[in-house]
Amino acid sequence: MLTVLGSPRRCCDGLTRRETLKVGALSALGGFGLPELLAAGEAGHVGPGRGRAKSVILLYLLGGAATQDMFDLKPGAPAEIRGEFRPIGTTAAGVEICEHLPLTARWMHRAAIVRSVHHQAGCHNTLPGYTGHELPLDNITITRDTYPPSMGSVCEYIEQRSRGRFAGRAKLPAYVYMPCYLGWGQAIRRPGPYGGFLGRQFDALTTECQPQLAEGAPVPVPGQPQVALGAPLLPQSALQPGLTLDRLDARRTLLEQLDDEHRRLEVRRAAGAFERQQERAFDVLTSSELKAAFDLAGEDPARLERYGRTLFGQSTLTARRLVEAGVRFVNVTWDLFWDRVKIDYDAWDTHTNNFGILRGNKLPGLDQTFSALLEDLDGRGLLDETLVLVMSEMGRTPRINGNAGRDHWTSCYSVLFAGAGIRGGTVHGSSDSQAAYVKDHPVSTSDVCATVYHALGIDPAFRVPDHFGRPVEIAHGGEPIREILA
Numbered sequence: 001m002l003t004v005l006g007s008p009r010r011c012c013d014g015l016t017r018r019e020t021l022k023v024g025a026l027s028a029l030g031g032f033g034l035p036e037l038l039a040a041g042e043a044g045h046v047g048p049g050r051g052r053a054k055s056v057i058l059l060y061l062l063g064g065a066a067t068q069d070m071f072d073l074k075p076g077a078p079a080e081i082r083g084e085f086r087p088i089g090t091t092a093a094g095v096e097i098c099e100h101l102p103l104t105a106r107w108m109h110r111a112a113i114v115r116s117v118h119h120q121a122g123c124h125n126t127l128p129g130y131t132g133h134e135l136p137l138d139n140i141t142i143t144r145d146t147y148p149p150s151m152g153s154v155c156e157y158i159e160q161r162s163r164g165r166f167a168g169r170a171k172l173p174a175y176v177y178m179p180c181y182l183g184w185g186q187a188i189r190r191p192g193p194y195g196g197f198l199g200r201q202f203d204a205l206t207t208e209c210q211p212q213l214a215e216g217a218p219v220p221v222p223g224q225p226q227v228a229l230g231a232p233l234l235p236q237s238a239l240q241p242g243l244t245l246d247r248l249d250a251r252r253t254l255l256e257q258l259d260d261e262h263r264r265l266e267v268r269r270a271a272g273a274f275e276r277q278q279e280r281a282f283d284v285l286t287s288s289e290l291k292a293a294f295d296l297a298g299e300d301p302a303r304l305e306r307y308g309r310t311l312f313g314q315s316t317l318t319a320r321r322l323v324e325a326g327v328r329f330v331n332v333t334w335d336l337f338w339d340r341v342k343i344d345y346d347a348w349d350t351h352t353n354n355f356g357i358l359r360g361n362k363l364p365g366l367d368q369t370f371s372a373l374l375e376d377l378d379g380r381g382l383l384d385e386t387l388v389l390v391m392s393e394m395g396r397t398p399r400i401n402g403n404a405g406r407d408h409w410t411s412c413y414s415v416l417f418a419g420a421g422i423r424g425g426t427v428h429g430s431s432d433s434q435a436a437y438v439k440d441h442p443v444s445t446s447d448v449c450a451t452v453y454h455a456l457g458i459d460p461a462f463r464v465p466d467h468f469g470r471p472v473e474i475a476h477g478g479e480p481i482r483e484i485l486a
Contacts, residue, residue: 051420051421051453051454051455051456051457051458052384052385052420052421052455052486053385053386053387053419053420053421053455053456053457054323054328054385054386054420054456055323055327055328055329055330055385055386055387056151056152056155056328056329056330056386056387056388056389056452056455056456057316057319057320057323057330057332057373057386057387057388057389058151058152058329058330058331058332058389058391059316059332059334059366059369059370059373059388059389059390059391060129060331060332060333060334060391060392061333061334061347061348061366061390061391061392062126062182062333062334062335062336062347062348062349062392062393063124063336063346063347063348063349063350063392063393064123064124064348064349064392064393064394064395064396064408064409064413065348065362065392065395065396065413066348066350066354066358066395066396066406067115067392067395067396067413067414067435068083068395068396068398068413068414068431068435069083069085069098069354069355069358069406070097070098070101070358070363070414071097071098071113071115071414071416072113072115072414072431072435073085073086073087073096073097073098074433074434074435075087076433077398077433077434077435080399080400081398081399081400081434081435083354083355083400084355084359085098085099085100085355085358085359086098086099087099088102088105089105090105090106090108090109091105091106091107091108091109091425092108092109092111092424092425092426093425095108095113095425095427097113098363100358100359100363100364100367101363101366101367102367103367103368103370103371104366104367104370104371106371107370107371107374107375107418108424108425109424109425110374110378110383110418110419110422110424110425111416111417111418111419111422111424111425112416112417112418112422112423112424112425112426112427112428112484113414113415113416113417113426113427113428114414114415114416114417114427114428114429114443114448114481114484115412115414115427115428115429115430115431116412116428116429116430116431116438116439116440116441116442116443117391117395117412117413117414117415117429117443117444117445117448118410118411118412118413118437118438118442118443118444119134119394119410119444119445120134120136120410120411121134121135121136121137121410121445122136122137122140122410123394123408123409123410124140124349124393124394124408125137125140125191125393125394126140126182126190126191126192126193126393127140127147127148127191127192128192128393128445128446129192129391129392129393129445129448130150130151130152130192130193131147131148131149131150131151131192131196131445131449131476132148132151132444132445132446132447132448132449132450132474132475132476132478133147133148133446133476134444134445134446134476135147137191140190140191141183141186141188141189141190142188142189142191143189143190143191143192143194144191144196145195145196145197145199145200145467146196146197146467147191147192147194147196147197148196148197148466148472148476149194149195149196149197149198149202149464149474150192150193150194150195150196150204151329151449151452151453151474152174152175152177152193152204152328152329152330152331153175153193153194153195153196153198153202153203153204154198154202154453154458154464154474155174155175155328155329155456155458156173156174156175156195156202156203156204156328156329157195157198157202157464158174158458159174159328160174160201160202171287171289171290172287172289172290172293172322172325172326172327173204173205173290173327174327174328174329175202175203175204175205175327175328175329175330175331176204176205176206176207176319176322176327176329176330176331177193177204177205177206177207177330177331177333178206178207178209178232178315178318178319178330178331178332178333179207179208179209179230179231179232179233179311179312179315179332179333179335180206180207180208180209180232180333180335181206182333182335183335184209184335184340185211185335185336185337185338185339185340185341185344186336186338186339186340187339187340192393193331197465197466197467197472198464198465204329204331206235207232207233207234207235207294207315208232208233208234208235209230209231209232209233209311210230210233211228211229211230211311211337211341211343211344212228212229212230212343213226213228213229213343214226214227214229220342220343220344220345221345222338222345222346222352223345223346223352223353223356223357223403224353224356224357225336225343225344225345225346225347225357225361226343226344226361227310227343227344227361227365228310228311228312228337228341228343228344229309229310229311230310230311230314231296231311231314231315231318232294232311232314232315232318233294234290234291234294289325289326290325292321292325293318293321293322293324293325293327294318294321296314296317296318299317303317303372303376304317306368306372306375306376307368307369307372307373307376308365308368308369308372310365310369312332312334312365312366312369313365313368313369313372315332316332316369316370316372316373317372317373317376319332319373320373320376320377320382323382323386324380324382328456334347334348334362334365334366335347336349348362348392350396350405350406351401351403351405351406351407352403352404352405353403353404353405354396354400354404354405354406355404356404366390370388370390373388374388374418374419377419383419383420384419384420385420386419386420387417387418387419387420387421387422387452387455387456388417388418388419389415389416389417389418389452390415390416390418391415391416391448392413394408394409394410394413395409395410395411395412395413395414395435396408396409396413397409397436398434398435398436399434409436411436411437411438412431412432412435412436412437412438415443415448417451417484420455421454421455421485421486422455422484422485422486423483423484423485423486426483426484428441428443428481428483428484429441429442429443441483443481444478445478446475446476446477446478447475447478447479447480447481448478448481449474449475449476449478450475450478450479450480450481451478451480451481451484451485453474453475453480454480454485455480455485458474460473460474460475460478460479460480461473461474461475462474
């Protein structure tokens, strides 16, 4: 219980909006209490200043993209450093990118490149990029509930606490992850995109997928991946035979009665996570808005082709439909499928045949889908309110190895921002002459996350409670990259 001016106030579900306004910005809850969240819901943001972005679409390139062959080319470097690609001009004066990204080049006046991102948390560690917490891990193939929450989970936390509890449950989640959980293709679960110590009730709604190989395509082998076709699928989105909506609703009514008993027993954290999973399953089954966003059958065939009939392309189109419907944070991962489905062995982890894979497989697909997304958002008036982010968990070595590939590298790589809240046509930071180390204006993963939060109008210093109730800043000390902000 919390007492303010002699009046008892409950720290969880018991606060009214009027009582919340009385508490206002007091720091009695250590910066993460429900009063701040409710005030955020009333004002539309958390923290000082409103961001321009209403939603975020994160395009995540798993494996560590060779960004020096995409957004930070070094044409004057020795051959074993510069590689095979040439830079081309863009719609942003003085900004050059790879020749194999010609469609993306047409949108650089709405984008910003940060060429000085780095971390020392270990290769293929997906935790820093999603959370901003640069923690070396002893095992990067599992996730733990002691890890900090992802950006999307923080958005889900704020939405649930500030809107869902007091204005009726939202039929749409605040956070959706596509096309499958991170690591599905390898039968592992990589850390990062989860609720972490906030609880599983703040995990994303995660879709499923059935990757397919194009008919007549060559058999994929390591170093020669093929394109994964398909579309994201809502999990368990069909009612069982004989189970009508009326019967489903009756079941829910009974569950709510049982949950009321749990609430009276104040079984908060564990019961809250279970309750949220129940609500999400019910919403997936009954939400016409959610099902409509995933139903591509009625979409314009030309638009389907424009995004690409790939799993990445169709997931990105679905992401646009989701933010248009009101979802706050959507992740689309270009994942690899070499254990469950042998289609894309490497994703962006190009130890072998780096330039052949980028030229023939990765860059054309990214170029097509990214440019289609920005074009579609712009045409619908959504680009001014949607932040688009393209990033990997790390970069690749400056020197080309003996297999014509590039190996793991975390000391310097690039991240691309576009759309809402971004000053288009800008470049922040620089790498040295070999794209090996940061030359100036270093940027941490916490700074990247802080920039996303700032663009959304969420104070990066906003704090949430860990397992022990201790306040933890959501951006872990990161600062927004103000030079790229509009």
